[in-house]
Amino acid sequence: MDAAELNEFLAEVFPDGRVSTVEYADGKTTRTRCVYDRKQLRPGGTISGPTMMALADTAVYALVLSAIGRVPLAVTTNLSINFFRKPQPGDLIAEARMLKLGKALAVGDVIIRSDGSDVVAHAVVTYSIPPR
């Protein structure tokens, strides 16, 4: 699936309130943008951790689907994230790369940046791929 197909699919399966957009996808890497929304703020005026976790999760979901096609029931089995800096209000960009693509499991990592700027977090996400 390419970026346009992924966005259409994500809008279909998450009809409520998803604010991430896949900007690029080639089966090995993806770039996903989380559009800023002030509901994402937490005390101190920074973007919340769960916003970044959800972005990392979506970025690797898009990565896996870009590699194997439309498999809605792929599910996250592990997510590990380190937060480095407090992102200022604004869009976040997630750059994901595939580390392993097996039959039953796929693992990708994700670097999250404030748009045009510093690395704010890094995540590793494992998806379980159902038998087809």
Add this chain to the structure above:
Amino acid sequence: MDAAELNEFLAEVFPDGRVSTVEYADGKTTRTRCVYDRKQLRPGGTISGPTMMALADTAVYALVLSAIGRVPLAVTTNLSINFFRKPQPGDLIAEARMLKLGKALAVGDVIIRSDGSDVVAHAVVTYSIPPR
């Protein structure tokens, strides 16, 4: 801070849309409930991973504040979560315990259950405590 103080505090600092309620807190353990909302569903009719990640994060935030008092700027530095089963639609319960409480870092783990039922996920969360 006890459960009532924590809920008042969480409502104040997260005015938009937080749906977790602290039911018990004693500085060493907490129990936090995530009230079911159909917006949390993902393909397959199960509750989404990010819902559980946000619950784990909040549960340890409540745990840390129950131990050290009102420190809004404590921030997550690492969260690692394993998903075991797909939770059916319904409330989730997070039971957190403190593993380490230092001056600069606190680490807790969290077992998440479907209400009255199976363990669906386990997370370990590290918070950085700002100097006071």
Add this chain to the structure above:
Amino acid sequence: MDAAELNEFLAEVFPDGRVSTVEYADGKTTRTRCVYDRKQLRPGGTISGPTMMALADTAVYALVLSAIGRVPLAVTTNLSINFFRKPQPGDLIAEARMLKLGKALAVGDVIIRSDGSDVVAHAVVTYSIPPR
């Protein structure tokens, strides 16, 4: 497998230099002791991180085998460990509990203590169980 069977098995499959002993195993929890050896020291006179990682890995291997029997080819797929305090020279005790036991995956967590004393580390370990 009980503790005596596990120790016999570990000695057989790791003939070189293993220094961990299973003291208790009931399929849901295990207690494993890592006997102190000065080769484990690192700069500063504390026990090295890799010593504790290997202990956590062995403790969950023993836990899985105590639950499912002699399956030598069970392999670790993920290990995540937090280090809390520098252990002083001396034995380490690992207390493991099963978080999930499925057909294909088992997940356990481990609290590591200096003998008779503080928690020094906590790990979560996932094993993949080969089809039988």
Add this chain to the structure above:
Amino acid sequence: MDAAELNEFLAEVFPDGRVSTVEYADGKTTRTRCVYDRKQLRPGGTISGPTMMALADTAVYALVLSAIGRVPLAVTTNLSINFFRKPQPGDLIAEARMLKLGKALAVGDVIIRSDGSDVVAHAVVTYSIPPR
């Protein structure tokens, strides 16, 4: 510190049995080789998980020291590793890159390959840097 200085330092602080050699270090990336030793084998004839964990830990230790100089008391606070494939007997190569270098914490990730071949594991390692 460059690769030669790091190897001299590692030999000094780990006088017993260390088998990793830093081949390249520039403060942002390092390449570290774990020389094959049949004591590293586990059931099934593959290299053990703890061998790869120790390699990942050393690779990021070398990375941190290559960036900040001789700070023996930097200690690991978190290590998370995913194992992808069973490495065949032979040398392992660890390629580490710095994700964050702060005053108090440094985080690096590591790709481990069988020499000349596939990715076998990926780790993320956090070091705590003592005040100077």
